[in-house]
Amino acid sequence: MSAANVVRLQTAAMRATATTRITVEALDKRFKNATADVVAVDNVSFEVKQGEFVALLGPSGCGKSTILNMVAGLLPKSGGRIRIDADEVVHGAINRKVGYVFQRDTVFPWRTVEANIGYGLEIAGIAKPVRAEKVARAIATAGLAGFEKSFPRQLSGGMRQRVALMRTLIMEPEILLMDEPFGALDTHTKLEMHKTLLEIWERERQTVLFVTHDLGEALTLSSRIILLSARPGRLKEDFAVPFDRPRDPVALRGSEEFSRLYSHIWNSLGEEFRRTKA
Ligand SMILES: Nc1ncnc2c1ncn2[C@@H]1O[C@H](COP(=O)(O)OP(=O)(O)OP(=O)(O)O)[C@@H](O)[C@H]1O
Numbered sequence: 132m133s134a135a136n137v138v139r140l141q142t143a144a145m146r147a148t149a150t151t152r153i154t155v156e157a158l159d160k161r162f163k164n165a166t167a168d169v170v171a172v173d174n175v176s177f178e179v180k181q182g183e184f185v186a187l188l189g190p191s192g193c194g195k196s197t198i199l200n201m202v203a204g205l206l207p208k209s210g211g212r213i214r215i216d217a218d219e220v221v222h223g224a225i226n227r228k229v230g231y232v233f234q235r236d237t238v239f240p241w242r243t244v245e246a247n248i249g250y251g252l253e254i255a256g257i258a259k260p261v262r263a264e265k266v267a268r269a270i271a272t273a274g275l276a277g278f279e280k281s282f283p284r285q286l287s288g289g290m291r292q293r294v295a296l297m298r299t300l301i302m303e304p305e306i307l308l309m310d311e312p313f314g315a316l317d318t319h320t321k322l323e324m325h326k327t328l329l330e331i332w333e334r335e336r337q338t339v340l341f342v343t344h345d346l347g348e349a350l351t352l353s354s355r356i357i358l359l360s361a362r363p364g365r366l367k368e369d370f371a372v373p374f375d376r377p378r379d380p381v382a383l384r385g386s387e388e389f390s391r392l393y394s395h396i397w398n399s400l401g402e403e404f405r406r407t408k409a
């Protein structure tokens with residue numbers, strides 16, 4: 132048996148024994164528009180295990196944000212079930228195990244970098260010295276040293292997104308939901324962000340559900356890719372991403388195994404991009 136197959140079997144065995152953290156069963160979402168109902172999500176089921184990094188991949192408008200928002204309890208579902216651990220997700224209820232990084236840049240423009248990053252701890256009533264220490268550590272991790280007192284308008288888009296990421300991570304969520312957090316960044320900055328995120332994740336192993344329409348990003352970061360069809364979002368395929376860790380995003384992208392898996396999934400994803408355009 133080849134080394135790659137041994138790794139694949141070991142990964143499968145680990146998955147089989149790991150606890151399930153996110154369960155989505157027969158999830159549906161319809162939006163009522165002025166003229167007609169839009170079916171955004173149709174009968175989607177999947178699970179995310181403890182410590183998995185799962186990418187939810189699909190073309191624009193296929194329902195990725197809608198699914199993530201329902202998992203976060205930010206949006207009511209039309210049908211199906213969602214559980215975080217054993218608990219049913221209730222629309223509007225906050226789950227302290229879950230952190231969310233939004234698709235749009237959501238830092239507070241009136242707060243400095245350190246006040247943005249420390250926001251959640253402040254709301255949670257964490258004592259100032261403890262907060263200051265955690266914020267300093269987060270700033271160092273994100274490579275934002277020297278910008279503690281800067282306001283978001285004085286930062287680049289990539290730096291603002293680092294602030295948004297650290298503001299969520301500082302709360303130490305066990306489960307991290309991320310909606311194309313690097314979608315608006317140029318390729319170089321995106322790769323830098325991938326490096327930062329991988330370093331953090333490889334250390335802390337949060338359970339991650341990461342939405343993206345960028346196949347390269349999904350392959351760089353995730354352990355598994357759930358591919359959705361064009362709208363209405365249906366589960367199309369589920370791919371294992373068995374690349375070794377720790378990963379170096381730049382070296383990985385230049386590797387043969389990366390190109391091979393990219394081409395393989397691209398065939399399936401490309402079909403959905405074309406259906407979106409049709
Ligand atoms: N509040 C809403 N009211 C009506 N329709 C909506 C609403 N939110 C989303 N939709 C529709 O649901 C579908 C899925 O939208 P969603 O935002 O989940 O897509 P997405 O996969 O996240 O796309 P993108 O990659 O562009 O962010 C789209 O057709 C969109 O028009």
Ligand SMILES: [Mg+2]
Nearest residue numbers: 195196197234
């Ligand atoms: Mg979206």
